[in-house]
Amino acid sequence: MDRTKIARNAATPRQGAQAIRRALAVLRILAAGREAGVPLAEVVQATGLTRPTVHRIVHVLIEEGIVERNARSGRYAIGNQVPELALARPRPSRLLVAANPSLRRASAEIGDTLFLTVRTGNDTLCVDRRIGVYPIQVLSIEVGARRPLGVSSAGVAILAAMPAPEARKIVAANEKRFEAYRTDTATVLGEITAARRLGYGMREIGLVQGTKSISTWIKTPDGRPAAAMTVSAVRTRLGPRREQEVAEILLREAQIIEQAIGG
Amino acid sequence: MDRTKIARNAATPRQGAQAIRRALAVLRILAAGREAGVPLAEVVQATGLTRPTVHRIVHVLIEEGIVERNARSGRYAIGNQVPELALARPRPSRLLVAANPSLRRASAEIGDTLFLTVRTGNDTLCVDRRIGVYPIQVLSIEVGARRPLGVSSAGVAILAAMPAPEARKIVAANEKRFEAYRTDTATVLGEITAARRLGYGMREIGLVQGTKSISTWIKTPDGRPAAAMTVSAVRTRLGPRREQEVAEILLREAQIIEQAIGG
DNA sequence: GCGTTGTTGTCCATATTATGGACAGAACCA
DNA sequence: TGGTTCTGTCCATAATATGGACAACAACGC
Numbered sequence: 001m002d003r004t005k006i007a008r009n010a011a012t013p014r015q016g017a018q019a020i021r022r023a024l025a026v027l028r029i030l031a032a033g034r035e036a037g038v039p040l041a042e043v044v045q046a047t048g049l050t051r052p053t054v055h056r057i058v059h060v061l062i063e064e065g066i067v068e069r070n071a072r073s074g075r076y077a078i079g080n081q082v083p084e085l086a087l088a089r090p091r092p093s094r095l096l097v098a099a100n101p102s103l104r105r106a107s108a109e110i111g112d113t114l115f116l117t118v119r120t121g122n123d124t125l126c127v128d129r130r131i132g133v134y135p136i137q138v139l140s141i142e143v144g145a146r147r148p149l150g151v152s153s154a155g156v157a158i159l160a161a162m163p164a165p166e167a168r169k170i171v172a173a174n175e176k177r178f179e180a181y182r183t184d185t186a187t188v189l190g191e192i193t194a195a196r197r198l199g200y201g202m203r204e205i206g207l208v209q210g211t212k213s214i215s216t217w218i219k220t221p222d223g224r225p226a227a228a229m230t231v232s233a234v235r236t237r238l239g240p241r242r243e244q245e246v247a248e249i250l251l252r253e254a255q256i257i258e259q260a261i262g263g
Numbered sequence: 264m265d266r267t268k269i270a271r272n273a274a275t276p277r278q279g280a281q282a283i284r285r286a287l288a289v290l291r292i293l294a295a296g297r298e299a300g301v302p303l304a305e306v307v308q309a310t311g312l313t314r315p316t317v318h319r320i321v322h323v324l325i326e327e328g329i330v331e332r333n334a335r336s337g338r339y340a341i342g343n344q345v346p347e348l349a350l351a352r353p354r355p356s357r358l359l360v361a362a363n364p365s366l367r368r369a370s371a372e373i374g375d376t377l378f379l380t381v382r383t384g385n386d387t388l389c390v391d392r393r394i395g396v397y398p399i400q401v402l403s404i405e406v407g408a409r410r411p412l413g414v415s416s417a418g419v420a421i422l423a424a425m426p427a428p429e430a431r432k433i434v435a436a437n438e439k440r441f442e443a444y445r446t447d448t449a450t451v452l453g454e455i456t457a458a459r460r461l462g463y464g465m466r467e468i469g470l471v472q473g474t475k476s477i478s479t480w481i482k483t484p485d486g487r488p489a490a491a492m493t494v495s496a497v498r499t500r501l502g503p504r505r506e507q508e509v510a511e512i513l514l515r516e517a518q519i520i521e522q523a524i525g526g
Numbered sequence: 527g528c529g530t531t532g533t534t535g536t537c538c539a540t541a542t543t544a545t546g547g548a549c550a551g552a553a554c555c556a
Numbered sequence: 557t558g559g560t561t562c563t564g565t566c567c568a569t570a571a572t573a574t575g576g577a578c579a580a581c582a583a584c585g586c
């Protein structure tokens with residue numbers, strides 16, 4: 001009876017739309033499942049909603065064409081109508097355009113697979129990939145791959161570049177989803193701290209066995225990290241010396257991209 | 264108190280998600296506004312919802328990143344996160360792939376601008392465009408353009424190819440949106456009847472002054488129209504004789520596409 | 527200046543709507 | 557055949573979303 005007026009202007013998360021927010025949370029989990037989709041139980045676990053609620057949401061979204069169900073597996077996936085809605089927007093994003101020359105340059109210089117990953121909500125989303133000239137390439141992550149912030153080196157880099165309290169809040173929000181990626185809050189927080197010290201994100205053990213990744217963050221003019229640039233390679237190819245070299249190239253190019261989107 | 268069990272299995276549109284359905288209705292209207300966006304009042308008018316409701320929905324969607332607001336005009340538009348969700352799906356649709364050779368062939372043969380338009384819900388959505396060799400081209404419709412079924416020749420063609428009651432239902436549902444396109448239910452129904460007789464859709468007066476359009480429908484194996492192929496040109500270039508020629512080419516290619524997606 | 531019209535934004539009592547515990551069915555396995 | 561793990565459905569209930577009414581602001585005319 002006393003916080004009625006005080007809290008309204010600041011960060012009150014606008015009421016009267018629980019169902020819509022929940023539906024979007026479901027959609028974002030489904031998006032992480034790509035074409036293959038996600039079983040209902042996993043959506044329940046990842047969102048923390050009850051099963052009847054998720055079931056209802058998912059089936060309404062199916063009726064609306066926003067979600068599809070794989071007839072074979074019974075899994076739920078992002079439907080046809082989502083790309084159709086997306087057509088309303090102009091094709092390539094500002095970042096993608098700005099990053100293009102840097103990706104080309106760095107890819108040629110480094111020779112290993114290069115990824116551009118953006119932050120979207122509590123997830124990372126791979127939006128570009130360049131294959132290098134070295135004969136062994138790590139291609140496990142495809143354009144469109146989406147993961148909770150924290151489970152990839154790109155996610156760690158992005159979290160490391162934001163204020164610690166904000167990063168902690170996101171990690172806490174993603175906690176329920178870490179299990180599926182064989183990690184946990186403590187590990188993630190440790191990696192974030194390490195990345196802050198180093199100046200870039202690093203994972204000795206990538207999501208694929210025997211790979212190693214290095215990521216630098218890219219900040220928007222307002223100082224918030226919006227994306228990351230990542231190199232992935234077989235571990236043996238990224239010893240301490242080369243790690244240093246690669247990191248320097250990535251840091252240089254990240255700065256160039258920051259300037260391009262800043263101006 | 265008597266229809267409790269009877270109607271449940273057939274086409275009961277699953278309850279418990281009014282808000283989600285409404286949010287999607289809003290999104291689809293916003294999608295029609297492309298980058299420029301749509302003023303709130305127009306969303307209200309087009310959806311038939313009340314203003315407070317639309318306002319609430321739109322602002323929640325903004326908080327979620329699904330909708331953006333143009334700072335200059337105050338209009339609302341589809342946001343960043345929609346294409347990001349869309350990345351979860353594999354790139355080019357089955358239809359787009361199947362239609363590609365036909366579009367190329369017809370475009371070369373006809374020389375005027377060619378469009379491929381799909382049905383999505385109660386809208387048409389332009390998904391491909393080929394520019395011909397003739398020096399005057401009608402380029403007003405871009406890939407991503409979305410309009411209520413019935414206002415373009417493509418929409419009329421698609422409606423003409425479905426069972427009359429279903430077409431009437433869609434036209435009725437779109438009624439509130441026709442005004443913005445300077446047409447009305449009676450006109451649209453008349454055009455649909457004419458298209459059924461002709462075997463293809465036609466508009467003497469395109470949405471742009473002085474243009475004329477011809478559209479043939481494309482049906483999926485289950486017999487439902489899913490898309491339309493359209494030629495637009497300045498009216499003088501599409502006299503009765505040439506109209507016949509163009510229609511024949513379009514009908515031929517439509518059939519080829521139908522076979523390609525059927526097998 | 528001052529009404530007029532056309533916007534968008536907000537409040538809050540209310541009834542409609544979404545919720546989730548409990549139950550049921552289906553598929554798989556030993 | 558009983559156990560386990562999944563999805564689907566029901567319905568009383570509480571919480572949620574609703575929309576009428578009011579407010580604020582801008583642009584325009586005179």
